[in-house]
Amino acid sequence: MSFPDLVDRLADVRSRIELARQRGGHAQRVEIVAVTKTHGIDAVQAAWQAGITKVGENKVQEAVPKMDAVAVGCEWHLIGHLQRNKAKQALRFALVHSVDSLRLAQALDRAAAAATTSQDVLVQVNTTGEASKGGFSLAELQFALDELRECAWLRIRGVMTMAPFDASEVVLRSAFGAARSARDMVRAAGFDASELSMGMSGDFEVAVEEGATLVRLGTILFGSRSL
Numbered sequence: 001m002s003f004p005d006l007v008d009r010l011a012d013v014r015s016r017i018e019l020a021r022q023r024g025g026h027a028q029r030v031e032i033v034a035v036t037k038t039h040g041i042d043a044v045q046a047a048w049q050a051g052i053t054k055v056g057e058n059k060v061q062e063a064v065p066k067m068d069a070v071a072v073g074c075e076w077h078l079i080g081h082l083q084r085n086k087a088k089q090a091l092r093f094a095l096v097h098s099v100d101s102l103r104l105a106q107a108l109d110r111a112a113a114a115a116t117t118s119q120d121v122l123v124q125v126n127t128t129g130e131a132s133k134g135g136f137s138l139a140e141l142q143f144a145l146d147e148l149r150e151c152a153w154l155r156i157r158g159v160m161t162m163a164p165f166d167a168s169e170v171v172l173r174s175a176f177g178a179a180r181s182a183r184d185m186v187r188a189a190g191f192d193a194s195e196l197s198m199g200m201s202g203d204f205e206v207a208v209e210e211g212a213t214l215v216r217l218g219t220i221l222f223g224s225r226s227l
């Protein structure tokens with residue numbers, strides 16, 4: 001399969017992002033992470049040709065064969081839950097968005113130390129208390145900061161969140177606003193944490209209005225997924 005209208009879709013999404021950015025007034029830079037999960041490497045190649053430099057996958061075992069098969073120079077981002085026993089393989093990603101527990105942070109830190117390589121990560125927050133979603137509550141994150149600081153091989157670059165599916169705009173805004181507060185809290189604690197990964201195909205404009213710096217877009221770029 002190829003993606004003939006990707007260039008047009010991207011142009012439309014970029015202009016919607018820019019308008020949302022101006023409405024929100026946070027004066028941030030916004031970058032697209034093109035989510036290629038379930039698609040073949042043709043999606044990665046099409047995205048690269050259309051000017052995308054960041055590609056997102058939600059599973060290590062799906063991403064690694066694609067990384068090995070594709071020749072383009074994009075950055076790979078891990079956006080889905082990571083099992084601790086796959087921490088070593090996660091070092092292949094430029095950014096792991098989904099550090100959703102202290103134990104996972106510590107496992108990644110140990111893997112990075114063993115490889116003597118620093119790993120960029122985001123801390124995933126769950127600001128709505130949805131049981132089906134992973135991540136730190138704001139209170140848990142506050143308490144975890146000292147232990148996260150001990151993870152010397154991790155560079156905590158910001159916060160990621162997933163809003164409830166099909167939520168009203170009011171709920172989205174409060175979830176995204178709470179994630180922004182979490183990012184600001186991490187930054188105030190002395191981490192070099194400027195990134196705010198939030199917003200998917202259905203809610204990216206509200207996310208950008210609330211300060212998103214990385215939007216994770218799949219369906220709106222590549223069409224619906226068969227899996």
Ligand SMILES: *Cc1c(COP(=O)(O)O)cnc(C)c1O
Pocket residue numbers: 035037058079080162199200201202216217218219220
């Ligand atoms: C699949 C996925 C996305 C992209 O979702 P779309 O609605 O297709 O844009 C974003 N973030 C995460 C964590 C995902 O798993």
